[in-house]
Amino acid sequence: QVQLVEAGGGTVQAGGSLRLSCAASGRTLSSYRMGWFRQSPGNERALVSAINWSGGCTWYTDSVKGRFIISRDNAKNTLYLQMNSLKPEDTALYYCAADDRGRGVLIGTSGHYDYWGQGTQVTVSS
Numbered sequence: 001q002v003q004l005v006e007a008g009g010g011t012v013q014a015g016g017s018l019r020l021s022c023a024a025s026g027r028t029l030s031s032y033r034m035g036w037f038r039q040s041p042g043n044e045r046a047l048v049s050a051i052n053w054s055g056g057c058t059w060y061t062d063s064v065k066g067r068f069i070i071s072r073d074n075a076k077n078t079l080y081l082q083m084n085s086l087k088p089e090d091t092a093l094y095y096c097a098a099d100d101r102g103r104g105v106l107i108g109t110s111g112h113y114d115y116w117g118q119g120t121q122v123t124v125s126s
Contacts (some may be wrong), residue, residue: 001027009025018055018086019083022036022096033100036049036050047061048066048094091124093119094120097117
């Protein structure tokens, strides 16, 4: 099975940018469709963006459309989330997640994904 490690979180002012990465090991990333989730205190973990196995198909939740870009480099076994024009409401713990039961974009809840990283904190100050 795959192990996932996120990096790239931090504290940034509103309007700034961050690039999250998720490095996979143990199994090739191309075997998985992927997603980025986020969770803030008192809220459920929610899907922010998802990508199919090849990177050719993506999905975004409405609140991040036009600001976030999900991508993957299967040769480097790495998933990315470029976050631009960050807002205080983007503050959360961000997780990458993987599923190997299909090839297309998986739009669902946290229960639909089997493999998780430990999370990376993103804090956006106003």
